[in-house]
Amino acid sequence: MFLHYKVPLEVVRKLVPKGLDIDMYEGDVWVSLVAFTMDKVHPEFLFSWERLSRFHEVNFRTYVIRDNKPGVYFLSIEANNRISCYLATMLSGLRYQYQKITRTVSNPEGEDEIFSYFFPETKSLNVEYRLVSKSRNDDKKSKLDVFLTERYCLYNEEGNHLFRFEIYHEPWQLTPVRLRSLEANYSVGGMSLAQVSPDLVHYSPGVKVSVWGKEKL
Known part of the structure; x- marks a missing residue:
């Protein structure tokens, strides 16, 4: 589940290292809250x-x-496996944090799901949604859909240095979804999503992802 929000440039700029430029779409700055399950x-x-x-x-x-x-x-x-958080941070330098996360499929067909995320006293994310269809919408992707989902590298800061990782995956399979309820009492660095609704929502059944090539910039 991708929850995408348009936010002011000055809010994001102070959270991103100076060596990186903010990538905007038609003058808009975006952040995304992404909830999913890693497997294998x-x-x-x-x-x-x-x-x-x-x-x-x-x-x-x-x-x-x-x-x-x-x-x-x-x-x-954040992830719900303490050991995996430790290993991922040690191997990649990405700052994983352990938190409790639960995910529940509410019917046998898997069309209704509840994804509940809890961060004691400071954050919470509770999303309930229904898949409108399981068919792919690859031929209906907008340029904005592609901008927000098709990203083939990630950047990270460790100490005073920037690093880039290469990413490969097939294009995300996006399927129609309707939010049934959303509570996003979620904030990072003073940026809060508690009082705003997402400007765009995407759902995907997932893709196989490869990450490699940690490069110091």
Whole structure:
């Protein structure tokens, strides 16, 4: 589930390292709250182990560009597996945090889902949605859909240095979805989503993703 929000440039600028430019779409700055389940995660040449390789995750990201290469920058990343959070942070430098996340499919067909995310006392995300159709809408993607979902690198800051990771995946399969309820008491760096509704919502059944090539910039 992608929840996309338009936000003021000055709000995002102070949260993104100076070495990265904010990537805008027709003058608008976007952030996205993305809730999903990771499955069969493993380093290259190693097999996956379900205790570490499957977990729920929520990340809050914005869109940046450097050297004419657009990518994403994570403002926060949280997952519900303590060991996986530790290993991911150690291996990648991305700042994973452990939090409780639950996800419930409310009927056998899998068309209704409740994705509940809890951050004690400070954040909460509760999303209930219905899939309008399971058919793909690849031929109906707008330029904005592509801008927000087709990103093939990510940037991260460690200490005083910037790094870039390459990403590969097939284009996201986007399917029609309708929000039934949404409570996003979620904030990062003074930017709060509590009183606003998303400007755009996407749902996808998922894609296989490869990440490699940590490059110091």
